[in-house]
Amino acid sequence: MAIKPELPTNPSSLSLSVDQRLGNFHLQTELVLPACGVTGIFGTSGSGKTSLLRLIAGLEYPDSGVIQLGEQVLLDTRRRICVPAHKRRIGVVFQEARLFPHYRVRGNLTYGMPAHAAARFDEIVELLGITALLKRMPGTLSGGEARRVAIGRALLSGPQLLLMDEPLTGLDGARKEELLRFIARLTKQVEIPVIYISHDPEEISAIADHLVLMKEGSIQASDHLGTLLQRFDLTYALGGFDAASILEGTVVNHDSKYNLTRIALDATHQLTVPGTSAPIDSHLRVRIPVRDIALSLAATKGTSYRNQLTAIIDDMTTLPETPHTVELRLQVGNFHLRARLTRKSRDEMGLYIGKEVTALIRSVSFNSI
Numbered sequence: 010m011a012i013k014p015e016l017p018t019n020p021s022s023l024s025l026s027v028d029q030r031l032g033n034f035h036l037q038t039e040l041v042l043p044a045c046g047v048t049g050i051f052g053t054s055g056s057g058k059t060s061l062l063r064l065i066a067g068l069e070y071p072d073s074g075v076i077q078l079g080e081q082v083l084l085d086t087r088r089r090i091c092v093p094a095h096k097r098r099i100g101v102v103f104q105e106a107r108l109f110p111h112y113r114v115r116g117n118l119t120y121g122m123p124a125h126a127a128a129r130f131d132e133i134v135e136l137l138g139i140t141a142l143l144k145r146m147p148g149t150l151s152g153g154e155a156r157r158v159a160i161g162r163a164l165l166s167g168p169q170l171l172l173m174d175e176p177l178t179g180l181d182g183a184r185k186e187e188l189l190r191f192i193a194r195l196t197k198q199v200e201i202p203v204i205y206i207s208h209d210p211e212e213i214s215a216i217a218d219h220l221v222l223m224k225e226g227s228i229q230a231s232d233h234l235g236t237l238l239q240r241f242d243l244t245y246a247l248g249g250f251d252a253a254s255i256l257e258g259t260v261v262n263h264d265s266k267y268n269l270t271r272i273a274l275d276a277t278h279q280l281t282v283p284g285t286s287a288p289i290d291s292h293l294r295v296r297i298p299v300r301d302i303a304l305s306l307a308a309t310k311g312t313s314y315r316n317q318l319t320a321i322i323d324d325m326t327t328l329p330e331t332p333h334t335v336e337l338r339l340q341v342g343n344f345h346l347r348a349r350l351t352r353k354s355r356d357e358m359g360l361y362i363g364k365e366v367t368a369l370i371r372s373v374s375f376n377s378i
């Protein structure tokens with residue numbers, strides 16, 4: 010039985026409890042996601058990411074389960090409730106643009122556009138940088154342009170949730186980076202929660218606030234991205250993430266002579282990172298791989314490390330996969346940094362949990378996002 014969806018404007022969470030067998034594959038998922046910001050879904054090929062997304066979108070039906078967006082029940086197999094896909098107000102962007110080839114870009118954007126979304130047409134077209142493309146036919150667009158039109162169409166469908174399934178697949182390096190930056194900006198500007206599937210850690214690190222890690226049809230972990238990256242036990246499950254810390258700060262100064270940017274992490278901690286065009290006072294996310302942090306027992310002069318932060322060793326362990334190294338979690342003010350040393354260095358430096366050290370971070374090592 011299909012029911013009419015009720016549509017509160019700001020759903021607070023998306024909760025799922027679904028069970029579906031697809032051949033030999035068993036998707037068994039219990040999950041509550043924040044219905045704000047960007048949730049990245051990460052997992053190896055075949056772990057069930059797309060299957061999960063298709064259930065949320067209403068493109069597939071589980072054998073049993075409940076899917077609820079805020080107060081709205083989208084699916085409840087026991088109560089025989091199932092809101093059909095076109096009534097869920099969920100925008101989907103697939104790996105390929107899937108535009109209507111016989112409609113111009115404008116026609117693709119306005120197809121199925123509800124009256125309340127029409128007021129945002131000019132704003133979204135401008136935000137996507139596709140104004141000049143409105144009269145073009147899809148066959149004449151580049152891959153990146155077509156993908157932007159597909160995102161525009163999803164946004165103009167007036168969605169309360171946007172699902173993106175590897176939207177950058179098949180794009181070359183420069184176009185991929187451009188579109189990634191664009192999506193990151195877009196997700197900050199449109200107040201629609203986004204679920205973003207990718208198996209590329211760089212993409213996820215750039216835009217996700219929350220991260221879901223899938224393995225063989227189940228949820229291995231789900232938490233704030235920065236929190237999951239600090240977990241020693243997930244180091245190898247998050248393999249490609251290259252064990253890194255994500256820090257957020259505010260741009261306080263640009264040094265044009267040396268092309269460096271200074272960001273404040275809090276009232277007392279600042280970092281020098283490679284120059285960016287981000288305006289003063291804007292928010293910046295930086296990713297610091299563990300391999301780019303060294304430790305010293307005291308602040309040192311005469312070193313090329315531009316950033317020296319006093320830190321307390323908060324946790325320390327050796328992982329079975331890498332018996333020659335120790336993983337360290339450092340407390341710096343109110344945030345954490347991960348570092349990795351050889352066990353020999355740990356012993357020679359006499360490091361232990363609770364000890365104060367200086368974290369040395371090369372300013373050239375930052376990946377600003």
Ligand SMILES: Nc1ncnc2c1ncn2[C@@H]1O[C@H](COP(=O)(O)OP(=O)(O)OP(=O)(O)O)[C@@H](O)[C@H]1O
Pocket residue numbers: 031032033034052053054055056057058059060061208
């Ligand atoms: N209709 C189906 N019948 C049988 N098996 C299916 C069906 N649909 C999906 N599967 C299987 O379910 C598993 C999960 O597929 P899914 O596409 O959700 O994975 P994924 O994590 O999105 O993978 P990828 O990163 O490669 O896109 C795979 O083993 C796939 O072969």
